Amino acid sequence: MTVNRLLITAVVVEKRPVREVALQYGVSKSWLYELLQRHRTEGDAVFEPRSRRPESSPTAIPAEVADLIIELREKLTSTGLDAGPDTIGWHLAHHHDVTVSRATISRYLTKAGLVAPEPKKRPKSSYIRFQAAMPNECWQSDFTHYRLTRPDGRPGADSETLSWLDDHSRYALHVTAHVRVTGPIVLTTFRKAVAEHGIPTSTLTDNGMVFTTRLSGGKRGAGTRNGFEHELRRLGVVQKNSRPNHPTTCGKVERFQQTMKKWLRGQPDQPTTVAELQTLLDRFVDEYNNRRPHRSLEHRATPATAYTSRPKATPGGRDDDAHDRVRRDIVDKSGKITLRYNAQMYSIGIGRTHARTRVIVLVQDLDIRIIDAATGELIRELTLDPSQRYQGTGRPPGPTR
Known part of the structure; x- marks a missing residue:
């Protein structure tokens, strides 16, 4: 039994005084008189909780705008484009001259059942976000797989798509479809992107063998370059x-x-060949660069706007691109230490008089300095000859200590 029913029963059926009932149940007399008046006018409906919805919402958007939000959502989703509140708000402002907040759009999408609940993700604040300050300051590249479709609709052969993207503006510089992405293809597409957009300051990729071999293992891996x-x-x-x-x-x-x-x-006609996939990719790149608002860019600009509105960065050179290392070692009993360079092991002669001596080895590319760790004395300085596995001292063998 609800509190309203208890109060009404106590006053109307049991004929108890209003003051006594209000005191017993901890409610005000004025509110109880109001409840009794509602019972006389509304009947048993007074026992059900009333809606808290206001009689009017002056700030509510017009019904036609609400319908337009749903229409944009369905249109963008059907074409495979982003259809979140930010993107819908951008289209409303730029194409329909209507300004609606992100929260309002999200509320109407949820009310229409168009928002699929997702599990909790790692908070964005936990990521360290970086962005190049200028176009061409950094180009990112990667490739992904996309399965072709046979003419009868069954899944077909696999294909790979290689993308070059400007880090500052998210501008798609070069996107191509291939049967399989190889090292020569990476080099060819990079040269085409350079010919069209200029030379970048840096590139950022993963450690795939098509991008780098210097970080791989094996005799032909570490230290080499593709x-x-x-x-x-x-x-x-x-x-x-x-x-x-x-x-x-x-x-x-x-x-x-x-x-x-x-x-x-999201395209109705799925590609059956790499050539058809390339045609679709060209259409997507044009839409992505020139007409699709990007949430990560200032004022939801398009990538083309962000890429062309600022001066381009240029390479700064790699004159200081040296490989510096500091190693600590012990001279063996035959007067040598070992050093790995370009995945090859080299022996460096120090002299038997320094056997069992702890040394510090300072390496800068091919230039090597060997210092006594205890006294700081320079024991030997040399330039490594990669063609000789043993770097002798040039002196005749001396007596052991």
Whole structure:
């Protein structure tokens, strides 16, 4: 039994005084008199809780605007484009001259049942966000898979799409479809992007073998460079690579590929060949660069606007791109220490008189200095000859200590 029913029963049925009932149940006499008046006019409806909805909402958006929000949501979703509150708000402001807050759009989408609840994600505040200050300051690149469709609608062969993206503006510089992405393809597409947009200051990719071989293991891996790396060095472009299992470092191009694949899956005619996929990619790049508002850019600008409105960065050179190392070692009984360079092990002669001596080895590319760790005395200074596995002292063998 509800409190309202108890109060009405006590006064109307039991004929108890209003003052006594109000005191017993801890309510005011004025409110109880109001409840009795409502019971006389409304009857048993007084026992049900009343709606808290106001009689009018002066700030509510017109019904036609609410319908337009739903229409934009369905239109953008059907074409594979982003259809969140920010994007809908941008289209309302730029194409319909209507300003609606993000919260209002989100509320109407939820009311219409168009928002799918998602599990809690890692908070955005926990990520360290970075962005290049100028266009061409950093280019991100990656490739992803997209399965072709057979003419009868069944899944077909796999294909790979290689993307070059400007870090500052999110401008899609070059996007191409291939049967399989290889090192020569990476080099060719990079040269085409450079010919069209200029030379970047740096590149950022993962550690895939098509992008770098200097970080891989094996006899032919560490310390070597592939054609793409040689091209970057020739142009003075700084090469950056993310750590393994850290895809957020290349998050911009990863997010671009997610948007691209969502758009591709939304197309009614799925590609059956790599050539058809390339045609769709060209359409997507034009839409993405020139007409789609980007949430990460100031004022929801398009990538083309952000890329063309600022001066471009240029390479700063790699004259100081030296490989510096500091090693601590002990001279063995035959008067030598070992040093690894370009995945090869080299022996460096010190002299048997220094056997069992603790040394500090200072390495800068091929220049090596060996210092006595206890006294600070310079024991030997040399330039490593990569063609000789043993770097002798040039002196005849001396007596042991």
